[in-house]
Structures are given as C-alpha cells and as structure tokens.
Amino acid sequence: MNPEIKSYFPILNQEINGHPLVYLDSAATSQKPTPVIEALKEYYEFDNSNVHRGVHTLGNRATEKYEGAREKVQQFIKANSTQEIVFLRGTTTAINLVAQSYGRANVEEGDEIVITYMEHHSNIIPWQQLAKERGAVLKYIELEEDGTISLENVRAAITDRTKIVSMVYVSNVLGTMNPVKEVAKIAHEHGAVMMVDGAQAAPHLKIDVQDLDCDFFAFSGHKMVGPTGIGVLYGKKHLLEAMEPVEFGGEMIDFVGLYDSTWKELPWKFEGGTPIIAGAVGLAAAIDFLQNIGLDEIEKHEHHMAAMAMDKMSKIEGLDIYGPTDPAKRAGIVTFNLKEVHPHDVATVLDMSGIAVRAGHHCAQPLMKWLDVTATARASFYLYNDESDIDRLVEGLRSAKEYFSDVF
Template sequence: MINKDIRSYFPILNQEVNGYPLVYLDSAATSQKPVQVIEALRKYYEFDNSNVHRGVHTLGNRATESYEGAREKVRNFISAKSTQEVIFMRGTTTALNTVAQSYGEANVQEGDEIVITYMEHHSNIIPWQQLAKEKGAILKYVDLEEDGTLSLEKVRATITQRTKIVSIMYVSNVLGTMNPIKEITQIAHENGAVMVVDGAQAAPHLRIDVQDLDCDFFAFSGHKMCGPTGIGVLYGKKELLEQMEPVEFGGEMIDFVGLYDSTWKELPWKFEGGTPIIAGAVGLAAAIDFLEEIGLDEIEKHEHELAAYAMDRMSTINGLTIYGPKDPGKRAGIVTFNVNDVHPHDLATVLDMNGIAVRAGHHCAQPLMKWLQVSATARASFYVYNSEEDIDRLVAGLSTAKEYFNDVF
C-alpha cells in the first residue's frame, strides 16, 4: 500500500462533511489536488503570469519556458517521440472531438465503418455518431462479455477492411475494465484503420507508453490526475497530425494571415488556437512530477489492492451487486454497484450524510447502462489518497443506509 501520509498533501481532505471526516471516493469524476499543484498555480499567477510565445519581456519568457517545459514533461510521461506530438487541449472531450472533426472529416467516406464499444463514455460516442451521420458511415459496436470485458475474438469479428477508425477507452469509467489496447491496436492496423484511445481513466493510474501501444491518437485530462481542470492532452502520431487541418482558428495557431487566405504554424501549435491554457499546463506539469515521485507502478498496485479489498468487503452486504470483472487484477480502482430496491441517488445521499462522497447516476455511459439493464448505478473510485479505512467507512455507511431504508435490501 502507498504510504498513508500522502493524504496530508491534499488540503481539501482535511475537513468534515456533515459532521464526519471526509472520505472522497469520486476520483473517476475528478481527482483532488495536492499542495504541490496548488502552489505551482499560485506561483505562476503571482510571479510569471503573461502570455506565451509573443513577448520578449522577462515574464513572457518565463511563461513560455514553463508552458513548453510542461509539454516536454507530458511527452516524457507518455513516452511520445516528440513534443510536436503533444497538443494541449481543454480535456479528453475536446481531444476526441478534434480527431473526429479533423482526421475523421478528411478520411471517412460513405459506407466506411467506425468501431467503438458499449462501454464508452459519451465523449467517445457522440463525436463518432455525428461523423457517421454526416458522412453516411456505419457506426459499429463491439459487444461485451458477460463480465464487462472485451473479447479479442469479437474485436476481430467487428473490425473489417471497411473500418477506418477504432476508438476505445483504455479503462472503463463504470466497470473499471482494463482493455487490451495494444492488441486491439494491432487488429485495427491489420485492417488499415487508425486507433484512437480514450485514456482519461488510464493516464492517472497506469504507466502509459504510446509508442509501445502503437496507438495513433491518445487523449487524456489533467483534472483526473491531480492536475487542474480545463487542461488535457491529445497525442497523435506526427505524420497524421501533419496531414490534419485545425478545427479552431485564430491567435496562437496562425503563421500568416492575408485578406483571403492564411497559413498555420507547425506542430504542435497549429492545433492550439487563441491564448493557450498556460496555467493549466503549469499545474499539469506539477501533477506529473507528483505522480512520478510516487511511481505509476506503485499507484496501479495500490489501486488493485484497494479494489480487491473493496470487492471482498462489499460482497458481504446482502442485496449488493457489483458490476464489471470479478478479478480485481483485471480492473482499475473503480467499484460500481447497486443495492436492491434502493435508487443509487438515494444511496449516495445517505452516504453523503455520513461524509462519504460517491458518484451516482449513469456516469455519462447510457448505452452501457442499457447493456447492464439498469437506469443508474453507484460508483466508488479510488486514488493515491485512499486507504482500506476509507473502504471500511464505505461499508459502514452502506450498513447505515440499510437501517435508513428499513432493511429493504
């Protein structure tokens, strides 16, 4: 287990909610921020705040160095070949939409196929729905196994020579399923398709090597990995990004503007229109430093252990159903569940009365809810600052909920 002292780096956790010490189990939605990230943001705004690339004064140079230094830090974090392959964006949603609107617009034609799965987040469904409607393409879904995992045989059966884009999440934000992205990428490439990876739930918790995965695009968000909101990353192979047109115009991304025509800067800046997300990049760099000091391998191990402990403890509660892989080694630190005859919102409300924060709802995954044959679920998601004691509090809170609802489950 990761040292419990790590919790002390997160000031927000040192509070009571409804008279109880806060137990935060909603990191899949957004993670909390350590003092190192908060201090990096404060320092930037207090001493270095300026626009980047445009000025020759000292503050402008400092801001530019910090911003481009953050890009190099991201490059190393995901093992990209070049900083030209690292595009700063508002988050995973913007990154996936950019791939659909730029690469998809230029390369998908009528009758072509786009392949995703039933477990995808809405951000990795709707852009492809819209592209398929516009182009007359066919949107296909890989069905799931009974335990919410992906079968490579079904992947092979779904991807064909007509497939142009395969877009799949690395880790499910509902089931916790860790998908075999490297193998799926190989199948996509064998059929001439590009591989897009929604890495929002993977980058905070697993060691990422985009060259080893060989994926063509990889998207993730800073706010789920101890960084600020409003900053994310689109990785793309240089040869593909160079062929793509920007989707946002003005400011930083231009090279020359004439009356009737304009040209764009080189990578990565041609995709970063307007004033970029400077403070966000600074905060993201600090978050990467924090996570790498702990070690991504240690984080993954810690979360597997927490998931195993949680599943073992929660399975003793009568009427509680856990969704996703039964083997904790096949899932990230996410346990999604329902309790008989109790709506997840009601359950989450009772837990909140005891200072325990979990997520309840469809988790931006309505097609998956339909596949699970439920309208909503409750979800506990763990991170570096969580411990077995937090899970014990969760189980105790569920017992309190049983009493509150008169033992209906």
C-alpha cells in the same frame, strides 16, 4: 502506499456533515495536492503573461514553463516528439478534434467506425455525429458477460471497411482494463487508425504510446491531481501534420492575408487563441507528483483497494457489483447498486456520513442499457485513499440498507 500521502491534499482535512471526509469520486475528478496548488499560485504571482509572442521577461518565463510542461508530458507518455503533444481543454475536446479533423478527411460513405458499449459519451457522440455526416456505419464491439472484451469479438467487428477504432483504456463504470495494444494491432492490420480514451488510465497506469502503437491518445489533467481545463491529445506526427485545424484565430497562424492564411507547424496549429498556460503549469506539477510516488506503486495500491472493497462489499446482502470479478482485470473503480434502492438515495445517505460517491449514469447510458439498469452508484479509489475509507464505505452502505429497509 505511504499513509503520509493524504496529508498532501488539504481538501481532505475537513468534515462533511459532522464526519471526516471520505472522498471516493476520483474517477469524476481527483483532488489536488499542495505542490500543484503552489505551482499555480507561483505562476500567477510571478510569471503570469501570454506566451510565444512577447520578448519581455515575464513572457519568456511563461513560455518556458508552458513549453517545459509539453516536454514533461512527452516524457510522461513516452511520445516520440513534443510536436505530437497538443494541449487542449480535456479528453472530450481531444476526441472531438480527431473526429472533426481526421474523421471528416478520411471517413467516407459506407466506411465503418468501431467503438464499444462501455464508452463514455465523449467517445460515442463525436463518432455518432461523424457517421451521420459522412454516411458511415457506427459499429459496437460486443462485451463479455463480465464487462470485458474478447479479441475474438474485436476481430469480428473490425473489417477492411473500418477506418477508425476508438476505445476507452479503462472503463469509468466497470473499471475494465482493455487490451488496447492488441486492438491497435488488429485495427492496423485492416488499415484503420486507433484512438484511445486514456482519461481513466493516465492517472493510474504507466503509459507508453509508442509501445501501445495507438495513433491517438487523449487524457485530462483534472483526473490525475492536476487542474481542470487542461488536457492532452497525442497523435502520431505524420497524422497530425496531415490534419487541418478546426479552431482558428490567434497563436495558430503563420501568415494571414486578406483572403487566405497559413498555419504554424505542429503542435501549435491546433492551439488557437491564448493557450491554457496555467493549466499546463499545473499539469507539469501533477506529473512530477505522480512520478515521485511511482505509477507502479499507484497501480498496485489501487488493485489492492479494489480487491478489498469488492471482498467486503460482496458480503452485503442485496448489493450487486458490476464489472470483472477478477481485481487484476480492473482499475480502482467499484460500481454497485443496492437492490430496490435508487443509487441517488444511496449516495445521499452516504454523504450524510461524509462519504462522497458518484451516482447516476456516469455519462455512459448505452452501458447502463447493456447492464439493464437506469443508474448505478460508483466508488472510485486513488492514491490518497486507504483501507479505513473502505471500512467507512461498507459501514455506510450497511446503514443505508438498514435505513431503507425500515422506510419500506
């Protein structure tokens, strides 16, 4: 990866507690490059207006940028049409929309919803609530010992009673890259639809929703060098057309009478209220930035970073690493624990050296239970990290181990 990439991220040019910042928390949120920051600034300085309704110049400019961003997203994930691209607040909102709209209309008592133990809470709780409401059965695909899933276990879990299969493409804890294309094929053989949580995949991998043949795909801008508060739901057109909106108000209506109303066509019927205009502008700039570098290059770089980190960290006695041991089966996420040291304490000591990692249950408590831990520490790498960041992390972990050995 070009070492100059880091220079595009102004936030990285600072010291934390007297040390140069090493940011290893991109799985939680990524940092923003200058082109994205400038795109947001330019929009607010020159084009700020509401979209669709106005006929004045600023309104037309804002509409052009907003809908232009939709076209860019369509091309980025290779959707068939812009009508299949819905702008929402993020992955969480997108999954909830599918559960509340498609799920309520199609899941009945005794039907099955199938997920995995490695899901983020955002891809568990909406299905729990839907199952309770509809009297459905929530089932979990068993994991292999290394935190991967086998297609054999997928076939064992999905039956003709299954209506929805929802799965993370890349685990935010284990880094596991799941075979969502193959799972979608199995789901379709049983008449079920496939929802993919792509929050940890879209920033790092080339996405082709038509090749994956998933029915729904969700991701967030803030994890892919874009702004917070903007996300995308992709859905196959015929499914979205049959779904009812779950949020009502301005922008999403066609006609409002005293006692009845009709909705706009796709995708606007799902975008009630003033849309996330600036967020879409920033997301478009983020896509341009990532594509200029190349998603293939980003993926290759992250595999290299994960492999190097796992190799060097594994030499620290008493440090456990979770997830696939084969770096080719995981993204740039390394989750770990130092024996007899709480991950919050590890993260605090690392922060004193300017190293930012995440500690806690990572919104994945069922997975923590499966791992038989209460919490973990997580280092997540992105395009702006380099080998020196790994060396700083390893040095920091050795210092943390030494410190807590002296304390206890």
